[in-house]
Amino acid sequence: MTGNQKALLAGGLLAPFIGFVLLLVMIAAVLNGSMSAQAGQAGQPGTVASVAGIPPVMLNAYNNAVATLPKVRPNCTGMTWSLLAAIGEVESTQASGSSIAANGDITPPIWGPLLDGSGIGGNTTPMYNTTDEERQLDGGSTYARAIGPMQFMPATWISNGQDGNSDGTSNPQNAFDAALTTATYLCGTKAADLSRPDQLRSAILRYNHSQAYVDEVLKWKTTYDQIGQSTGALPATGGSARGQAVVAAARREMALNIPYSWGGGGTGGPSLGFCDGKNGRLNGVCLASHTVGFDCSGLSQYAYGQAGVTIARTAQAQYDGAPTRIPPSAGLAGLQPGDLVFFSLNPGSGRGIHHVGIYVGGGQMINAAHTGTNVRQEPVWMKSYAGGGRY
Known part of the structure; x- marks a missing residue:
């Protein structure tokens, strides 16, 4: 009142x-x-x-x-x-x-x-x-x-x-x-x-x-x-106000249990996806074509859009376009909340980026992982970690 x-x-x-x-x-x-x-x-x-x-x-x-x-x-x-x-x-x-x-x-x-x-x-x-x-x-x-x-x-x-x-x-x-x-x-x-x-x-x-x-x-x-x-702990979010806004947008979608949809989502929010070969399918059934949701890069594009920043649509293009690159050798200590974290089968090359998440601090990221899951928070996948990007 x-x-x-x-x-x-x-x-x-x-x-x-x-x-x-x-x-x-x-x-x-x-x-x-x-x-x-x-x-x-x-x-x-x-x-x-x-x-x-x-x-x-x-x-x-x-x-x-x-x-x-x-x-x-x-x-x-x-x-x-x-x-x-x-x-x-x-x-x-x-x-x-x-x-x-x-x-x-x-x-x-x-x-x-x-x-x-x-x-x-x-x-x-x-x-x-x-x-x-x-x-x-x-x-x-x-x-x-x-x-x-x-x-x-x-x-x-x-x-x-x-x-x-x-x-x-x-x-x-x-x-x-x-x-x-x-x-x-x-x-x-x-x-x-x-x-x-x-x-x-x-x-x-x-x-x-x-x-x-x-x-x-x-x-x-x-x-x-x-x-x-x-506790003397670091903030769950921190860094720049832009990074906080990115994390907050991703957390909203996680709280709403938005599902994964291959090709789905973008600056306008979740949307229908499509099936491309094996992508978008679960047990041989195409889920993406009738699932309103995000894929990994659709989620990051949306979250950054909510913070007033326009980024590319695909994970590789988001990696290529990041003004500041955090190399894998810097480890997670080099990241700030709101940074993008990228993954590749050949992490040292900077090519073949197949997944992207949003770093939230404490070694955790929010991401749209794969068909059959919802937007979720989990530890950064260190085995295929290819570094971070900051916009």
Whole structure:
């Protein structure tokens, strides 16, 4: 929920005692080493692999919002997954009580209390949905109420809603859409640096005009920053903002279980493939001709397109066209997240490139491997590794 209206609800929605208990549980988990988390330093736009207490899809949505933000708010810096997670914790306890599909859709929907002036939740002044669009977002309610895991008012969503999972719609009850909208709303439309404490506090205060709310969000942000730093691990993504956007796009397709389709996919997304000899077939049956999906180079072309970079369609052409080449001799240590990793039957020649993946860090890549599989993450195939390419 955003705006002055939400200040009326701050006292009713915040639960300091529950928050304090959860804080103790999370810190204890860190000290016992039971959390698996990867993050950059506080204030850097790194992402994390997992955090206890945050559903994986919600965390993926926060990571994706950080990676996507440079495309929609290029003058905003300092956004972190921990800030978005802190707001998600305060607003809906990370969509607690609802199921979150791989594409981010949340069921049942998350609603705040009706702002009917009844005093429930601290509201004393009635607020109404005045348009059909507002009522449609609000489940047909006459009275307004906050909606979705990040608790936007319907009118605010109509003005600010973002499409975080690239499905063509902006839905407040979708984790990816809600997280990206939160990030852009915090940034505003002017230049902003959220690594500066004064600008950070102003951004949160704009989200909800309550100093108690700002303090609660900052408490959770500090907790999540400490969790992320506790392992001393490298970011799950990192490198350039472009590389982060490439990885985020690939992860979305992985989360959606997009299948492999020989010849399928490109800058426009997954598409029907075709069969070429044995390619595209499984047990002698042509699957590609009726499977909407990606082959390896179609996935990399799409992911780079989502980051605003046009690359060639085939793996060999992507290898040949890379402005920066990382030789096999540099090993995986020479790679950054978002780099392409190439494979050949003759790795030292630079010819016969037959496969490409997207490096995500930690020796892992996301790729469309072969017919019968979905887009997936797995270790880089070192036996046929032919080096990397950076655009």
